[in-house]
Amino acid sequence: MEDFVGAVHMVRVIDAWVERLDLAALGFARSRPAATGRPPYAPDDLLRLYLYGYWNRIRSSRALERECRRNVEVMFLVRQLVFDHKTIADFRKDNGKPLQAACAAFVQFVRGEGLLGLEEAVVAIDGSKFKASAAAGTVVDEAAAAARRERLAERIAQYLAQMDERDSAEAGAEDPQAEQLAAALSKLLHQDRVLAAAQAAIQAKTEAQAQAPVSEPIKPQAGLTDPDAVALRGGLAGYNVQQAVDSDSKLIVAHEVTQQGNDHRSLAPMAAAAQAALGAESLTVVADTGYMNGEQAQRCEDAGITPVVPMQQTASTRGEDLYPKSAFVYDPATDSYRCPAGELLNRFKRSRSRQTDTYGTDACDACALKANCTSGRRRTIARSWFAAAAERADQRARANRHWMRLRAETAEHPFGLLKAILAGGFLVRGLAKVRGEMALAVLVVNLRRAMNLMGIAKMIERLNTEPLAAG
Ligand code: SF4
Incomplete structure (x- = not known):
């Protein structure tokens, strides 16, 4: 088998990476011989098989079984063992968490190799919907x-x-x-x-x-088919996958499979996960308008993370011809708004449950501009308790158009690769298993990216030095 596979070949990258891992410490099931029952399978061989499969977009357990019999590169990786498709499928189903741990361990390897920018790191956060193993409408x-x-x-x-x-x-x-x-x-x-x-x-x-x-x-x-899938736009049954990508290396430093229909509450958790993965005290995160959420922006700032997120420019919800909220200027010194007529709107209501203050003025009754402002008795303006953090995040995004270009350049390519690997959607059902499958895909995307950055020979050499500590 050694003679069939070149010395500088991607399969040797997979081989060296798996060899380096302490699979038992990462939690891979049946990695120790059981005292009774059928012999345990070797998780290292199956992990190699899966990494090769996902790399080459061969994901079904039956197709992987076929590759064990006919593909020389696979034979090299799995030491000419042939697994039945049930064993192959069980490995992916049983090892959701360990697969995530293996994915996280690779991020730490590339961090150790200096591929991730630690000084003034910038991370792009983005989300995309992936189809569950279930039909629309289920x-x-x-x-x-x-x-x-x-x-x-x-x-x-x-x-x-x-x-x-x-x-x-x-x-x-x-x-x-x-x-x-x-x-x-x-x-x-x-x-x-x-x-x-x-x-x-x-x-x-x-x-x-x-x-x-x-x-x-x-x-x-x-x-009804996948119990954890959620209804996404168009009735699609699926999951919302979040990723945080390092802008320098384009490596995915953190990802998460969520059951949320939108990205509104993902900024702070993804930024925190990226910060932990990078071991960075400070960090800048860029995201699109879907992530704008004052509370999330505030949580980022509290953790030493600088969010750069533009606000959606919305028309007035009160009618096409009425002044939009942006026509009202907030003054933090007086905690009041100045309206188009020059009147001050003071805070008159505070809602703890909605974490919002409401501002108004009695001057509306006699205002000459009232017809352009409100159809009610008076115009009121609601302000989130976290509006200042939201405005800061928005101002950063608008101050420099470069941020949004960087976001698109950074996040969209890895998602394209993930979409290609997972074309047709997940093959497993249930959140825990889906997270395992996504971790496999992310690990493959990162392996390929690191291989391109380092070169195959250098990467094999580096992987063959000092084994990683587990975890
Ligand atoms: S209606 Fe009230 S809030 Fe609107 S412009 Fe007139 S005074 Fe200002």
Whole structure:
């Protein structure tokens, strides 16, 4: 096998990387021989097989099994072992967390090699939706689940009535249609059980949210095929994947699979994950308008992270012809707004639950501009408690157009590669397993990127020096 694979070849990068890992310490299942039962598989061989597969966009366990029999590069990597597809599939299902740990360990390797900018590091944060292993329309909320169960109940009643009719009409006679009816009924009953389980999951999520209220609660949902998938735009069942990419090296330093339909609450956690991965005290993070959230921006600043995020320029929600909020100028010294008529709007209401203050003036009654300002008795302006942090993040983004160009250049290419590797969506179901599959894809993208940056020979040489500590 040594003769078939060149000395400077990508498979040797995979081989050296896996060789370097302490897989048992990373938590890979069945990496120690079990006292009883069937012999454990070797996680290092299966990890090599998967890295090669994802690198070459071969992801299904059956296809990987075939490669073990016919692909010389795979034979080299797995020491000519042939795994059955069930063993291959089980490895990916059973090792969600260890795969994430292996992915994080690679970030620490490239950090040790000086590929990540630590001084004045800039990280681009971006999110993208990936399809779950489930068809569109298979995620329901409480109302949808109840409506579907109601329709199912009607159909079940119809089938039962038909079966009763046949029973009384042809009692004792052979009836091939009765079997078809029973099979169809069994299918409907199964669908009803799945919907009932989804309702129970939604109920549990609702109760959990009630016990730990958040400022922006998510409408609880459950997937009928993949229980953890969420409904994304267009009815797609999927997951929202966040990534933080180092602007210098274009390596993905942190990523996360979330169940949130948008990016509104991902800025601070992703920035913190990037900061931890880089070991950086200070950091600049750039993100697009979808991440604008004053509370998140404030949390970044509190952690020594500088957020650069533009605000969405929205038209007035009060009507096309009315003054937009941007026509009102806030003065932090007096904690008041100056309106287009030059009047001061003072704070008159504070909402703890919405973390918002509201400003207004009594001058609206006699104002000559009122027709352009409000259709109500007076115009009020709401201001988030974190508006100042949001405005600072926005000002940074607007002060220099370079930031948004850098964001696009940095984040979009790795996402393109991830989309290509995971074309067609995830193959596994459930958040824990999906996180494992995403970690595999991210690890492959980073391995390829590091290989391009360092060169294959240098990377093999560096991987073959001092083994990594686990973790
Ligand atoms: S209606 Fe009220 S808030 Fe609007 S411009 Fe006139 S005084 Fe100012």
